[in-house]
Amino acid sequence: MSTTTDTSGRTGAGRATIAARTLRTDRWWLPPLATFVAFVAWVAYATVRAFMQEYYFVSEYGYLTPFYSPCVSVGCVEGSSHFGTFLPDVWWLPYAAVSLPFLLLFRLTCYYYRKAYYRAFWLSPPACAVAEPHARYTGETRFPLILQNAHRYFFYLAAIVTLVNTYDAVLAFAKPGGGFGLGLGNIILVANVVLLWGYTASCHSCRSAVGGRLNHFSRHPVRYKMWTFVSKLNTRHSQYAWATLASLAITDFYVMAVSAGWISDLRIVG
Numbered sequence: 001m002s003t004t005t006d007t008s009g010r011t012g013a014g015r016a017t018i019a020a021r022t023l024r025t026d027r028w029w030l031p032p033l034a035t036f037v038a039f040v041a042w043v044a045y046a047t048v049r050a051f052m053q054e055y056y057f058v059s060e061y062g063y064l065t066p067f068y069s070p071c072v073s074v075g076c077v078e079g080s081s082h083f084g085t086f087l088p089d090v091w092w093l094p095y096a097a098v099s100l101p102f103l104l105l106f107r108l109t110c111y112y113y114r115k116a117y118y119r120a121f122w123l124s125p126p127a128c129a130v131a132e133p134h135a136r137y138t139g140e141t142r143f144p145l146i147l148q149n150a151h152r153y154f155f156y157l158a159a160i161v162t163l164v165n166t167y168d169a170v171l172a173f174a175k176p177g178g179g180f181g182l183g184l185g186n187i188i189l190v191a192n193v194v195l196l197w198g199y200t201a202s203c204h205s206c207r208s209a210v211g212g213r214l215n216h217f218s219r220h221p222v223r224y225k226m227w228t229f230v231s232k233l234n235t236r237h238s239q240y241a242w243a244t245l246a247s248l249a250i251t252d253f254y255v256m257a258v259s260a261g262w263i264s265d266l267r268i269v270g
């Protein structure tokens with residue numbers, strides 16, 4: 001078979017001589033385009049909200065949006081801070097500046113998101129069996145992409161933040177004035193946390209942490225059980241990735257809407 005140079009300038013031993021960039025006739029461009037639009041919209045929304053420094057806490061019911069958790073700025077309104085306040089209140093510093101960068105890095109280095117944004121933003125490649133426009137491919141073997149290997153460390157930090165979010169959600173059942181309260185906001189906060197655990201626990205690094213480096217599963221029955229459980233979750237990791245983007249935005253928007261007085265919380269108890 002001949003060695004050819006395709007339209008993107010790449011050579012490949014054993015490649016068939018095909019001049020077209022792709023022979024696919026379906027709408028292969030739709031998934032990367034949808035991913036691009038969704039990511040841009042989500043990042044724009046999250047950025048605005050992180051810097052808004054308003055409408056992040058419903059003092060009446062103890063609802064705190066995950067975008068401001070933990071709230072550690074001296075500007076945090078009364079009752080919203082569960083772990084002390086020590087960051088200065090300046091416009092360029094999000095109130096949850098101790099967690100947001102790690103959550104961002106956790107998602108940015110996530111195996112699934114990498115695939116999604118490599119395709120949608122770098123077109124590398126845009127889809128299966130569609131040639132990419134880049135002439136060279138070095139994978140993740142060099143700076144800066146070699147830093148993607150730090151994902152396993154961000155996993156541990158993100159797990160801690162998910163614990164904090166869980167604490168917030170549980171705390172919101174206790175009304176600040178005393179007594180138990182239950183509203184639609186509580187249900188949304190809990191649903192978000194459940195999905196966040198699904199995303200965090202289904203992480204490839206989590207799977208490796210619980211079941212990696214074992215030569216004999218039979219000698220580690222507990223870790224084997226955990227690994228089996230995480231492996232099952234792992235098959236749905238991409239779904240959790242999207243579901244949590246949606247649940248985070250919905251939770252934040254709901255807290256903002258109630259906090260701003262646009263809507264009232266639907267109360268079930270208290």
Ligand code: FES
Nearest residue numbers: 110111112203204
């Ligand atoms: Fe996606 Fe770890 S969070 S692979």
